[in-house]
Amino acid sequence: MHATQVERLATAAREGGAERDGLAVDHGDDGFRFSIPAEGVDEDGLTEADLDRLAREYPDYVTNFAVWTRDRAAADAAFLRWAERADELSVPERYDRLREGAARTWGEVRVAVLLDEDGERRYDLRHEDDAGVPTGDLDRYDDPLDARSLVKTDDDGRYRPLKAAPSLPHGWVFPDLDGRAAAETVEYVYPATIANWHLENEGELDVDHWRETMERQSGIYGVVKTWDRGEGHEHVNWVAEACCDDSQCLKRREWQYDEKTDLDVDGGDGVFPCREPCSLVVSAARKWTRLEAETERTYEFTLTPSEKEQVEAVIDAVADGRTRDIREADVKDPANRYRTRFLRAKRFDGAGNLSGTPTDEE
Amino acid sequence: MQALVIVAHGSHLNPDSSTPTYTHADTVREAGVFDEVRTAFWKEEPHFREVLRTLESDEVFVVPLFVSEGYFTEQVIPRELRLDGFDVEQWDSDGTSADSTTLSATDVAGKTVHYCGPAGTHDAMTDVIVRRAESVTGDPDVGPGFGLAVVGHGTERNENSAKAIRYHTERIRDLDRFDEVRDLYMDEDPEVDDVTEFFESDDVVVVPLFIADGYHTQEDIPEDMGLTDDHRTGWDTPTEVDGTRIWYAGAVGTEELMADVVLERARDAGADVGDAVERVREATRRAGAD
Numbered sequence: 186m187h188a189t190q191v192e193r194l195a196t197a198a199r200e201g202g203a204e205r206d207g208l209a210v211d212h213g214d215d216g217f218r219f220s221i222p223a224e225g226v227d228e229d230g231l232t233e234a235d236l237d238r239l240a241r242e243y244p245d246y247v248t249n250f251a252v253w254t255r256d257r258a259a260a261d262a263a264f265l266r267w268a269e270r271a272d273e274l275s276v277p278e279r280y281d282r283l284r285e286g287a288a289r290t291w292g293e294v295r296v297a298v299l300l301d302e303d304g305e306r307r308y309d310l311r312h313e314d315d316a317g318v319p320t321g322d323l324d325r326y327d328d329p330l331d332a333r334s335l336v337k338t339d340d341d342g343r344y345r346p347l348k349a350a351p352s353l354p355h356g357w358v359f360p361d362l363d364g365r366a367a368a369e370t371v372e373y374v375y376p377a378t379i380a381n382w383h384l385e386n387e388g389e390l391d392v393d394h395w396r397e398t399m400e401r402q403s404g405i406y407g408v409v410k411t412w413d414r415g416e417g418h419e420h421v422n423w424v425a426e427a428c429c430d431d432s433q434c435l436k437r438r439e440w441q442y443d444e445k446t447d448l449d450v451d452g453g454d455g456v457f458p459c460r461e462p463c464s465l466v467v468s469a470a471r472k473w474t475r476l477e478a479e480t481e482r483t484y485e486f487t488l489t490p491s492e493k494e495q496v497e498a499v500i501d502a503v504a505d506g507r508t509r510d511i512r513e514a515d516v517k518d519p520a521n522r523y524r525t526r527f528l529r530a531k532r533f534d535g536a537g538n539l540s541g542t543p544t545d546e547e
Numbered sequence: 548m549q550a551l552v553i554v555a556h557g558s559h560l561n562p563d564s565s566t567p568t569y570t571h572a573d574t575v576r577e578a579g580v581f582d583e584v585r586t587a588f589w590k591e592e593p594h595f596r597e598v599l600r601t602l603e604s605d606e607v608f609v610v611p612l613f614v615s616e617g618y619f620t621e622q623v624i625p626r627e628l629r630l631d632g633f634d635v636e637q638w639d640s641d642g643t644s645a646d647s648t649t650l651s652a653t654d655v656a657g658k659t660v661h662y663c664g665p666a667g668t669h670d671a672m673t674d675v676i677v678r679r680a681e682s683v684t685g686d687p688d689v690g691p692g693f694g695l696a697v698v699g700h701g702t703e704r705n706e707n708s709a710k711a712i713r714y715h716t717e718r719i720r721d722l723d724r725f726d727e728v729r730d731l732y733m734d735e736d737p738e739v740d741d742v743t744e745f746f747e748s749d750d751v752v753v754v755p756l757f758i759a760d761g762y763h764t765q766e767d768i769p770e771d772m773g774l775t776d777d778h779r780t781g782w783d784t785p786t787e788v789d790g791t792r793i794w795y796a797g798a799v800g801t802e803e804l805m806a807d808v809v810l811e812r813a814r815d816a817g818a819d820v821g822d823a824v825e826r827v828r829e830a831t832r833r834a835g836a837d
Contacts, residue, residue: 258603333569337562344562348592372601376593380600391654401626404618460597464590465559 186244187303190251191237197254198236205253206276208246210236221246223275245280248304260383261368264291265306268367269298280304288316291456292375292435293353296367308367311358323358329366332359332373347465348375349436349455378436378457385439385458393461395421396443399470406467412474418442420477425450428466429459432505486540488532495519495528550583550604551575551813554595554624555612555758557588564759565591567801568612574806574831578823581608581813589619595627599655607660608813612800614667614699614756615711616645629654630662642710643668647816661816666800667756668711669815671808673718678804678832680725680752683784683796690724694748698755698768701734709735712756725752733763733771740771743789750785750792758800769795803831 194210195217197203202211209220217231219239228239240247253262253271266272268289269279280300288297290313297309315323326335339345339352359370371379384390393401395418399409412420421442429438429452436459438452452459462470488496502508502520511518518524534541553572558564568586576584587598599607609628611620616638625633630650638645645664652660666672680695681687697719699712709732716730726748731739742753753772755764766778774782774795785792799805807827814820 330573344560346559346591377597377601381597384600403622403626463592464594468559468590 186240186248190247190303191240193251193254194240194247195233195236197250203250203254205250206246206271208243208250208276245304246276249276249280252304252306257364258368260379261365263383263386264368264371264379265308265364268296268308269306291371292349292378293351294371294374296371299361306364308362308364309358309360310362310367310370311360312353312355315355315358320358320360323356326357326359327361329359329362329369329373332370336374347434347463349378349434349459351432351435375435375457381460382457390439390458390460392439392441392458394440394443395424395462398440398462398467402467406471409467409470409474412470412477418446418448420473422449424462424466424470424473425452428469429453431455434459484542486542488540491519492528492532495524499525548582548604549606549608549818550585550602551581551809551818552585552587552598552602552607552609553612553809554587554598554609554628555589556619557591558759558761559590561759561761564761567759567798567805570801570803571612571806571809574803574827575810575823578806578810578820578827580810580820580823581818589623589627595624596629596654599628599652599658599660602655602658605658606818607658608663608816608818609660610663610809610812611665612758612805612809613665614758614800615705615708616640616642616665616668617705617707620645620665625662628652628660628662630660633662638664640664642707643714647812649816661813661818663812663816666805666808666812667758668714669808669812670718671811672799673715675802675804675808676715676719676754676756676799677722677724679754679796679799679802680794682802683752683754683794684750689752691726692748692750693725694727694729694746694751695719695725696729696731696739696742696746696751696753698731698733698739698753700757700763701732715756733767738771739768742772742793743791746791748791750794752794752796754796754799757798760798760801764798804828806831 194203198210198212198217207221207223211218215230217236218229219231219236220227221243224243269283269287271279283298283300286297288295293313295311295313295316299307299309301307311323335357336348336353337345338354340354345352362370368379381390396413399413402409425438425448428434431453435455436457437455439458440461441447498519502511508520511521513522515521516524532540538544553568555568556564565588572584572586575581583602583604585598585601587593587595589595593601611624613619621635629652631653633650637648645668647661647663649659649661652658676697680689697712697716700708712730716728719725720728727746729745731737731742731745733739737745742751755768757764769775769778769782772793773788774786774793785794807824810820810824810827814824
């Protein structure tokens with residue numbers, strides 16, 4: 186604790202009273218009144234020297250007051266208080282945890298709150314999987330803007346068009362940020378998530394459901410409107426299952442088919458909400474609108490039971506992004522590359538038709 | 548507090564699409580005249596829909612990093628930002644003269660949004676095209692003995708796209724700096740494929756009026772002009788084609804001076820930018836000369 190933190194408390198007390206997280210100080214005709222009900226403290230008629238003495242007895246409350254009465258954007262302040270569970274835990278519980286190195290996870294980002302000797306917060310941001318990695322073994326960054334290029338690609342260098350996809354790269358750390366820089370870094374990793382999460386907490390999140398979002402589309406995306414033909418919303422369930430599952434996106438889907446019609450698939454467990462179908466969903470929906478306009482046809486394919494199961498396993502492997510995990514020589518796995526090449530060699534004709542069955546009728 | 552928001556297209560497929568937007572935002576940020584500088588995209592995040600709510604400032608200047616007026620500046624961006632009562636007539640534009648209009652946005656309470664015309668049609672864009680010619684030739688005095696081609700997408704989808712190309716072409720011609728100046732197009736006559744037929748000069752600088760490098764500027768145009776048979780193998784600058792040395796510049800939007808156009812758009816709309824325009828012009832010149 187340093188002197189300016191006590192001064193801050195005294196000034197606030199004189200300017201109409203100070204209250205934060207269980208500490209209350211005000212100033213009247215007979216001096217200061219200092220109370221922390223949870224600690225059984227309630228002293229009145231205090232001089233400035235008395236106030237200083239009490240502040241030194243309960244420094245965590247005083248530094249906490251100084252930190253959380255600083256001028257900040259409301260959403261950022263809410264996020265930083267979330268990071269240390271300021272609205273859930275008492276000051277002593279919280280400070281104990283912070284001294285032990287408490288952290289929370291926002292998407293895949295681990296947000297650790299560090300406490301210096303004056304109770305000022307510093308923040309350590311890294312991939313949650315890198316929690317136990319010594320800081321010196323990670324690539325260090327100090328400028329929030331660096332987060333933009335960091336999150337552009339995954340660990341394999343592949344472009345991440347969806348920021349909330351669970352493919353955040355590893356190996357980096359912002360070990361020593363102040364609160365503003367921590368919130369800014371999160372803004373680059375998961376844009377607008379703090380703003381929308383805060384609106385949700387305030388009961389003000391504006392959700393745009395599927396119908397209204399698609400109705401708004403124009404240009405090449407206008408066609409998506411025609412996908413809804415008054416035949417229910419099963420297709421939107423499939424979209425949500427394909428794109429919005431936690432395995433694909435860490436936002437918690439709050440949008441439904443429309444105001445009155447919920448989708449049947451789960452919205453996920455993400456910390457921050459998804460308030461409308463994103464541009465990737467709209468683009469994919471445009472493609473599906475065209476594909477789903479096709480009329481179904483009955484084809485006849487000849488497969489052994491194992492081959493049928495193999496086709497299913499290959500689809501699963503691609504859909505779950507598992508292909509790279511299948512070991513080269515693991516021919517027991519039906520989606521193994523050699524197994525799949527064998528199936529193709531046996532069952533495709535020269536034109537690439539499964540079982541020699543043409544796609545279009547001759 | 549005042550904020551600058553640069554809005555751009557972005558891409559689901561091309562990781563470099565957003566790079567110039569970030570670069571110019573950083574240049575403006577370093578100039579230190581806006582309390583907040585943000586970027587937002589049609590295809591990336593934050594999306595146009597959600598950028599205003601991330602701002603603290605109550606005065607917001609929105610500059611589209613697009614080359615021409617049209618579908619995006621007139622329909623998509625105002626709709627997605629939820630600009631209340633936007634009407635394209637407010638710009639009173641002839642296709643290249645949109646400056647700015649002041650509105651509120653239903654997405655956020657209490658903010659004033661100054662919605663600007665696209666960077667690509669601002670007069671200062673002419674200087675960026677010339678600066679691009681200087682950068683690609685490495686000659687700050689390039690001009691005499693050189694032809695300059697300004698390349699656009701084409702007029703098929705939007706007549707304003709060609710208007711913007713012609714506007715800058717005429718302005719550069721009026722400078723009397725290059726021996727010849729022509730507008731060429733990807734999809735229409737006069738076509739960029741036949742670039743050497745339209746110039747008599749031995750040296751021709753070709754500057755595509757595109758915001759970001761991508762398929763058109765790095766694959767299509769170089770192959771069509773005959774700089775290379777296969778874009779993956781690259782090309783030399785200059786490359787001799789039919790006896791003419793072609794100095795191919797790539798997307799003009801990647802030129803650092805673009806940040807100045809963004810600033811000027813905001814200044815024209817009433818932003819307090821101090822002497823940042825002059826400072827950015829100087830700083831990007833030094834950077835370009837490196």
